[in-house]
Amino acid sequence: MKAAIQLNGVSKIYKDKKAVDNLTLSIAEGTVVALLGPNGAGKTTTVSMILGLHKPTKGTVKLLGGDPGDARVRDRIGAMLQDVSVIEGLKVGESINLFRSYYERPLDLDYLLKVSNLESEKNKMASSLSGGQQRRLNFALALAGDPEVIFLDEPTVGMDVTSRQLFWETVRAMAGKGRTIVLTTHYLDEADSVADRIVVINNGKIIADGTPGEIKSETTGRMVTFVAGPTVTTDALHRLPGVTDVEWSGRQVKVFSNDTDALIKALVLENFDMRDIEISTGGLEDAFQALVQQAN
Numbered sequence: 622m623k624a625a626i627q628l629n630g631v632s633k634i635y636k637d638k639k640a641v642d643n644l645t646l647s648i649a650e651g652t653v654v655a656l657l658g659p660n661g662a663g664k665t666t667t668v669s670m671i672l673g674l675h676k677p678t679k680g681t682v683k684l685l686g687g688d689p690g691d692a693r694v695r696d697r698i699g700a701m702l703q704d705v706s707v708i709e710g711l712k713v714g715e716s717i718n719l720f721r722s723y724y725e726r727p728l729d730l731d732y733l734l735k736v737s738n739l740e741s742e743k744n745k746m747a748s749s750l751s752g753g754q755q756r757r758l759n760f761a762l763a764l765a766g767d768p769e770v771i772f773l774d775e776p777t778v779g780m781d782v783t784s785r786q787l788f789w790e791t792v793r794a795m796a797g798k799g800r801t802i803v804l805t806t807h808y809l810d811e812a813d814s815v816a817d818r819i820v821v822i823n824n825g826k827i828i829a830d831g832t833p834g835e836i837k838s839e840t841t842g843r844m845v846t847f848v849a850g851p852t853v854t855t856d857a858l859h860r861l862p863g864v865t866d867v868e869w870s871g872r873q874v875k876v877f878s879n880d881t882d883a884l885i886k887a888l889v890l891e892n893f894d895m896r897d898i899e900i901s902t903g904g905l906e907d908a909f910q911a912l913v914q915q916a917n
């Protein structure tokens with residue numbers, strides 16, 4: 622499949638800070654890729670370089686086979702970045718129409734108002750919108766030109782539950798039309814449900830890359846969770862077969878093991894005080910924590 626985005630040995634150094642460190646990444650057309658990583662990992666810097674907003678200190682970036690700064694390339698992309706701004710003096714519908722006028726084949730105004738959940742705000746001044754509504758307006762503006770590649774940098778911050786659901790439905794619909802979508806988020810459940818591929822970045826480097834399922838199964842293995850009685854201790858659990866980690870949340874405990882069958886037998890044989898036992902694969906959040914811990 623053709624690459625929509627190609628980074629080769631890309632680094633970005635700000636004074637003495639290496640924000641992105643020799644990153645090589647190819648993103649195929651039509652995929653939804655989530656870039657995950659802790660604060661300061663280099664996600665926004667990476668996106669800015671792909672968009673041509675920042676120049677790499679080293680390495681090359683290709684977007685849709687061309688230079689990200691090329692106007693013909695820019696016409697085919699849409700971006701919703703962290704800094705939200707609205708055009709002063711324009712109403713919501715007028716702002717969207719202004720953006721639509723930049724493109725040859727824009728999406729319909731009514732569709733854009735609908736997917737951004739701004740139908741009732743059409744005639745309000747853009748500057749009077751709430752923070753969450755302004756983000757939704759930025760989403761409509763990013764989609765105005767029916768872009769082939771869409772960048773969403775922490776897009777759902779400040780959105781209410783209904784808008785968030787509609788937002789991800791729209792993103793999935795765009796993916797269904799073969800669009801390439803690159804997003805960053807700290808909401809791992811969102812990445813888990815929407816992304817085909819997850820790239821985890823830490824200190825400017827890729828530390829994991831795969832489908833959500835691959836990332837989860839490779840890093841966390843399986844775990845047994847249960848509600849523990851007062852006699853159960855971390856030390857006692859660590860002595861059981863294959864146990865690699867123990868995490869508590871109140872009296873709810875997650876016991877990670879590379880042999881959950883043997884673990885369950887031992888828990889029963891040794892008569893551990895427990896109820897509501899479940900065996901499962903760790904979630905993306907667990908995988909993410911494990912990866913970042915290993916890398917640091």
Ligand SMILES: Nc1ncnc2c1ncn2[C@@H]1O[C@H](COP(=O)(O)OP(=O)(O)OP(=O)(O)O)[C@@H](O)[C@H]1O
Pocket residue numbers: 635636638639640658659660661662663664665666667
């Ligand atoms: N303009 C800049 N000048 C100096 N340092 C910068 C600049 N932009 C980013 N950095 C530094 O580069 C590193 C990566 O920042 P970046 O914003 O790319 O991280 P991020 O993964 O997007 O983080 P977050 O999740 O907090 O948005 C950080 O240490 C940051 O302080």
